[in-house]
Amino acid sequence: xxxxxxxxxxxxxxxxxxxxxxxxxxxxxxxxxxxxxxxxxxxxxxxxxxxxxxxxxxxxxxxxxxxxxxxxxxxxxxxxxxxxxxxxxxxxxxxxxxxxxxxxxxxxxxxxxxxxxxxxxxxxxxxxxxxxxxxxxxxxxxxxxxxxxxxxxxxxxxxxxxxxxxxxxxxxxxxxxxxxxxxxxxxxxxxxxxxxxxxxxxxxxxxxxxxxxxxxxxxxxxxxxxxxxxxxxxxxxxxxxxxxxxxxxxxxxxxxxxxxxxxxxxxxxxxxxxxxxxxxxxxxxxxxxxxxxxxxxxxxxxxxxxxxxxxxxxxxxxxxxxxxxxxxxxxxxxxxxxxxxxxxxxxxxxxxxxxxxxxxxxxxxxxxxx
Numbered sequence: 001x002x003x004x005x006x007x008x009x010x011x012x013x014x015x016x017x018x019x020x021x022x023x024x025x026x027x028x029x030x031x032x033x034x035x036x037x038x039x040x041x042x043x044x045x046x047x048x049x050x051x052x053x054x055x056x057x058x059x060x061x062x063x064x065x066x067x068x069x070x071x072x073x074x075x076x077x078x079x080x081x082x083x084x085x086x087x088x089x090x091x092x093x094x095x096x097x098x099x100x101x102x103x104x105x106x107x108x109x110x111x112x113x114x115x116x117x118x119x120x121x122x123x124x125x126x127x128x129x130x131x132x133x134x135x136x137x138x139x140x141x142x143x144x145x146x147x148x149x150x151x152x153x154x155x156x157x158x159x160x161x162x163x164x165x166x167x168x169x170x171x172x173x174x175x176x177x178x179x180x181x182x183x184x185x186x187x188x189x190x191x192x193x194x195x196x197x198x199x200x201x202x203x204x205x206x207x208x209x210x211x212x213x214x215x216x217x218x219x220x221x222x223x224x225x226x227x228x229x230x231x232x233x234x235x236x237x238x239x240x241x242x243x244x245x246x247x248x249x250x251x252x253x254x255x256x257x258x259x260x261x262x263x264x265x266x267x268x269x270x271x272x273x274x275x276x277x278x279x280x281x282x283x284x285x286x287x288x289x290x291x292x293x294x295x296x297x298x299x300x301x302x303x304x305x306x307x308x309x310x311x312x313x314x315x316x317x318x319x320x321x322x323x324x325x326x327x328x329x330x331x332x333x334x335x336x337x338x339x340x341x342x343x344x345x346x347x348x349x350x351x352x353x354x355x356x357x358x359x360x361x362x363x364x365x366x367x368x369x370x
Contacts, residue, residue: 002030002155003026003028003187004050004187005061005062005065006023006025006060008022008023008058009024009049009058009059009060009061010022010023010058011045011046011049011056011057019045020045020208021211021212022212023042025216027155027187029187031187031188032181032188033189033203033205034189034197034198034204034205034206035047035190035192035205035206036192036207036208037193037207037208037209037214038234041209041210042210043191043192043208044159044160044191046191046208047189049061050078051073051076051080051157052068052071052072052073052075053073056069063154063155077154077155078153078154078155079148079149079153079156080158081147081148081157082160082161085132085140085143087147088132089132089133090131091132092128092129092130093127093130093132093143094115094129096132097118097128098150100147101114101115101151104151114150116128118146118149118150119146121146121176121180122142122145123142124139124142127139127143138169141161141163142165142173145158145173148161152184154186155186156187156188157188157189158177158189158190158191162174162194174197195236195237196237199219203218205222207231207235209230214227214228214230214231215231223235225363226355227362228361228362229280229357229361229363232363236284238315240283241283242280242281242282242357243320243326244256244280244281245281246278246279247279247356248275249275250275251266251268251269252266253266253281253354256321256326257301258303258320258321259301264297264349264351265297267367268366268367271364271366274356274358274364277358279357280356280357280361281354281355282354282357283354283355284353285315285328285330288331288349288353290316290330290346292346293346294346298348299348299349300346300347300349301346302319302328303319303344304316304340304341304342304343304344304345305318307339309334311334312333312334313333313334314331314334315329315330315331315332316332316345318330330345
């Protein structure tokens with residue numbers, strides 16, 4: 001069993017610079033948890049405290065209900081791979097990968113078997129006798145990753161381990177990391193700023209920004225039920241559309257369009273205190289339909305200002321009204337309806353995909369659990 005708990009953990013640098021603020025979360029046994037967020041949000045500081053490389057300013061970290069605040073990295077039975085490779089440059093690739101096994105006292109035959117197995121998985125077989133200085137950055141990153149994954153630790157901690165690889169190789173190694181995680185059955189915490197990595201690898205995502213936890217949950221929970229405007233915009237490519245709206249009732253809002261105010265129904269309810277308020281409405285570009293029937297209740301008109309070709313999809317940038325020049329991005333499948341700049345279009349803003357955010361940017365629609 002390898003469960004990790006962070007309980008009200010703080011990291012304060014120099015007495016007044018907050019690196020991590022009152023962070024609480026659990027990574028369950030055999031779970032793959034991604035810590036996702038922009039640079040400077042507290043991701044690496046969190047990982048370094050989990051690894052025992054940073055002192056915890058306040059709070060507790062426990063592994064399997066045992067507090068490890070005072071334990072060093074070697075006492076926590078963890079495996080580490082960082083964005084900086086931290087390789088031994090006088091040793092061969094083989095010996096770099098073998099190092100943690102030799103430190104555990106494994107026999108040469110077992111070391112050789114496991115080094116060659118992980119090298120095969122990460123396509124390092126032909127490089128085993130080279131020195132790290134002879135390798136490109138992407139290869140060095142794979143050596144660092146191999147050294148972390150070769151052990152059978154309680155917890156594997158990975159900090160941006162694919163950052164120096166090209167896009168095609170990153171996709172390939174991501175799949176291998178997940179497969180190794182499943183085969184070893186260990187607990188993995190993976191730090192990244194790349195949401196594609198987090199989404200493709202993880203069981204759950206913890207989102208940090210400005211040193212604070214924003215949300216933790218499955219991809220579906222975070223994508224479809226963001227707790228605030230930051231999460232709504234940060235997850236998804238492109239990010240969520242936002243526009244001003246007026247709360248007409250607990251179950252409806254209105255927005256300005258080129259043909260005047262348009263009232264839209266909601267799925268769920270908002271607190272009566274918000275009725276009459278001007279707040280922020282959000283809807284994802286992928287969840288807006290383009291329709292021909294302009295008389296449907298949830299359809300609003302606009303005109304196409306720009307088209308961004310994305311290969312298998314295109315992004316329409318649509319101006320909603322002449323009043324506030326609100327622009328909405330709509331993702332459409334390539335080969336579907338053809339548009340050119342200046343065309344009119346009709347967008348279906350389905351009630352179940354509408355989000356509302358108050359003046360503090362907190363999500364406020366209450367929906368019944370399905």
